[in-house]
Amino acid sequence: GDSVTQMEGPVTLSEEAFLTINCTYTATGYPSLFWYVQYPGEGLQLLLKATKADDKGSNKGFEATYRKETTSFHLEKGSVQVSDSAVYFCALYVGSTLGRLYFGRGTQLTVWP
């Protein structure tokens, strides 16, 4: 079935380090892919998205490219900040009318000054 596999955390980095959080998916058809972020004490919010192959989503210095050939949507940031500490979720939307939206397990990121 359709699913998202996300690298397990927690991930601990020093400020200004490079970040990669891996995400791969299994889906029928042509899914849309998302990264959501949950800051401490807050609800989930969209970080970035890509709706077709080779699209690159970007926001707040984060980027992810929709790779159909490797079924991946890895999240990257060149220089993390303490304020990036949060839980990051990869998500997959399947079917324009069927409406299934699946999330990965989440990756806890902690950035130290």
Next chain:
Amino acid sequence: SQTIHQWPATLVQPVGSPLSLECTVEGTSNPNLYWYRQAAGRGLQLLFYSVGIGQISSEVPQNLSASRPQDRQFILSSKKLLLSDSGFYLCAWSTGGLTEAFFGQGTRLTVV
């Protein structure tokens, strides 16, 4: 603007009691609606989703059910709660795969 309301925020219920969690959306029509359970280390588990009134799809067999009596109302229910139903429940809506999903504040359910 669109808003999503989910209540109650916290709930403590005895085993065997019924459950009703309500979610309503304002400012949009015919949204996709979702119920998730969030558990530490397990991410968000999709429980139910709905693309229209009376249309409910279940993702996992469980002790819970969902209903959509009105276009912007989504209800999560149980006739008899189990201890294993404890968790954090989130309601969400979206307009489809090209747009983001918006989440409610969640309900922390503790079954005792």
